[in-house]
Amino acid sequence: MRSLLSLLILGGLFAPRAAQAYALLTLDDGTPVRWQRDPVSFTAFADEAPLAAFERAAATWSAVEGAQITVQVRPGPANVDEPFIGYDREHPSENENVIAFLRRGWRFDPRALAITVRTFSNVSGELLDADILFNAAGHRFRVLAHAVAGDGDGRGPADVESVAAHELGHALGLEHNEIDPWVTMAPTTGYGEVWMRDLAEDDRQGAAALYPATAPAQEEARELSGGGALTSPVTTEGGAVGCSQASGAASPLALLLLLAGLVARQLRPGAGARAALRAARRGSVLCLAALPALAHAAGHASVPVEEYFREAEIVLRGTVLGVEARWEGGLIMSRVTLATAECFKGECPFTTHFEQLGGELDGLVQSVAGVRPLVPGEEVVVMLTRRGEVWEAPLVQGIWQVLRRPGGPAIAVPLGPGEQVPLVLEDLRSRLRQAFKEFARRR
Ligand SMILES: [Zn+2]
Structure with a gap:
């Protein structure tokens, strides 16, 4: 041993360094999730300068040698305040891929610069819709000509083109490269930095793997014999x-x-x-995980457990009893039921229900990169906030999976993106207890 x-x-x-570290969004059986149309068009709700930045980011992905995919961005109507987000299953043909700045109503992790909500078939893996949302409520976005220093107030500036390049990668079906911190699909970047707008070799390889310019021999054979879905893993x-x-x-x-x-x-x-x-x-x-890792956002620096602890209303350990998905407008929300085993903060209910963005319903999967859907039977530590009457788990680095094995210590593995590391459960427990003492003292 x-x-x-x-x-x-x-x-x-x-x-x-691994020659290939890119990760693809896949179905349970390994089928990659990708567009089965070309070009892929986005409608952008933005002024001239950010629109041009979106177009440059789209052109960057379109120009990948060895990949056969064209990404287009066109301006949306000026009179639309809040475009439809998610997937309209009643009118499938009317769905538009959207890029928009959300200035209010951000329901996800406040630290996220942006998220991409992807909707795809749980049978073929065909991408049906991808909406990119910039968190303009929490960050200051700017179209930067070159790298600049951060503003120093922890809000900006974030480079529009760099974030767009990252999120478009998610929209094409790429997940985070958690190995190399200097690729476009790395999960974190800093204010004032612009390196993410230029694809690294690994990003290009990921795009080429998803959309090979030369069809594999098998597919060519299928095409010759009269077609067949383009879903070879x-x-x-x-x-x-x-x-x-x-x-x-x-x-x-x-x-x-x-x-x-x-x-x-x-x-x-x-x-x-x-x-x-x-x-x-x-x-x-x-x-x-039983489901493929769900998708996320650029801009998660590593956040200490204690900081999330302060922001959460209740913090608890428990076992997932069930997960039930439902539509909320165009979004699939998953309601997780948890049997509480240990409470670290707040008044934890005996059985806790909370909501997570993303899930599987009606033959469709909705996924936000960095948000890993929970599955029944899992033991987790979760940090929850309240929205009205509903508990939510918006803090993407605030969920840990507890792994146990005979004869060894239980280990808590962070499920969110970024640089958090696994901890022995007992260490996490003592940090949470210490955090509670400080929280109680300051109150
Ligand atoms: Zn991301």
Whole structure:
């Protein structure tokens, strides 16, 4: 056991950077989620300068060599205040892909710069709609000519073109690259930075894998014999495809990787260890879920547990009893029922119901990158806020999955994007208890 652990750690610390680290959004069976039309058009509700930035970001993806996909952006009517977000299943042909700045009513993590809500078929994986929403309520967006210093008030400026390039990647079917922090599909960026607008080789490879310019031999054969849906699975070394672990059941390899990550962190908390940890966590997120990892947002720097703890109204550990999806306008919301086992903050109900954006309903899946849907049987630690009478889990770094194995410590794995690392559950517990003491003292 010991030598295996050492090998894993060394592999994580010293292996050359993975040649392919991009991740694709997939169905449970590994079928990639992608558009089956070309071009893909977006209607943008924005002024001239941001519109031009959107067009440049779209052109960046359209220009990828080896990928056959054209992304277009056209201006929306000026008199529309709030475009329809999500998917209109009553009028499927009227759905528009939207890019818009939300100046109020942001219901997601306040730290997110933007999110992309993707709707696709749970049978073919065909993308049917993608809406990109900029969090203009929480951040100051600017069309930057070059990198600048942050404003210093923690609100901006965020570069429109860089964020658009990242979110368009999600809209095409790409997930986060959790390994390399300097690619367009990395989950975080900083204020005033513009590097994300230029695709890295890994981003281009991801696009080419999803939309190969040259059809694979199999597909050509099918086309010659009279067509067939373009759904042959694309595989990557990222491990995102073809992973079919049962929900909530940790594979021995995933647990080993997690342990390796924990040990690696204690040995050497440098960039290599962080990469190893991210790799370990990524493996766990993608391999332990029954549903494919749902999609998210740029701009999640690592946030200390304690900060989220302060923002949450209740913090608890429990087991997911059930998940029920429903439509709310064009959005699929999942209502999660949790049996409370331990309460860290607030008055936790015996059975807690809370809502999560995204889910599966009526043959459709809706997904926001970075938001991993919970599945029955999972044990989790969640940080919840209240909207009216309803508990919600908007803090994407505020959900942890608890993994247990015989003879070892329980481990809490963060499910959100960003740089949070797995913790031994007991460590998370003592940090939460300490956070509560400070919270109670200040109150
Ligand atoms: Zn993202």
